[in-house]
Amino acid sequence: MYKSKLEFETVDITTIKCDCIVNAANRTLLGGGGVDGAIHRAAGPELLQECRTLNGCKTGQAKITNGYDLPAKYVIHTVGPVYSGSDSDVLNLTSCYRNSLDLAKNRNLHSIAFSAISTGVYGYPFDEAAMITLETTAQWLVNSPDYQMDILLTCFDDRVYKSYVNYLKNYTGNNEYLKKIS
Incomplete structure (x- = not known):
């Protein structure tokens, strides 16, 4: 019935x-620690050169560059919120996923892998981030029934993986994408 996919796994x-x-970039888009640094190192120096031309990025927004030495053709850079417990955190994290998916669709891209945005040094609690991530990506797929998109949520460790599993274990909604992976 659904041609798109939503899944998660522990993978680099x-x-x-x-x-x-x-x-999961910082506002400068010029590299940093965690996944941001790893992506910049793996892509090579051309990624930093292109990022310098983008004039940074606001929290919740997304910008795209080439993938350079990465196996992926492109990198979408999004800036997640530094966790503060405020309502704006939820709105900004939701925007990161939605804006990244919209940007991919606008570029006619059909497969996307997300890092666990804001769960590293930005301190977003894993369980809260998992709920936002899964609900936002699954709802985007429901809202885009005529667009093929394969979404992979990557987990940098067992804490992220378990937060997805725990959310799905308790999921009682009717989103078919979330029912399929639970």
Whole structure:
């Protein structure tokens, strides 16, 4: 019935061959620690050169570059919120996923791998981030029934993986994409 896919696994995002990967970037887009640094190192110096031309990125927004030495053709850079417990955190994290998916669709890309945005040094609690991530990506697929998109949520460790599993274990909604992976 659904041609698109939503799944998650523990895997190094820099090794995934797909149309685009999503980098949990900082506002400068000039590299940093965690997944941001790993993506910049794996892509090579050309990624930093291109990022310098983008004039940074606001929290919740997304910008795209080439993938360079990565197996992915493109990198979508999105800036997640630094967790503060405010309502704006939820809105900004939701926007990161939605804007990244919209940007991929606008570029006619059909496979995307996300890092666990804001769950590293930005301190977003894993369980809260898992709920936002899964609900936002699954709802985007429902809202785009005529567009083929394969979404992979990458987990950098067992804490992220378990947060997805725990959310799906308790999921009682009717989104078919979330029912399929639970």
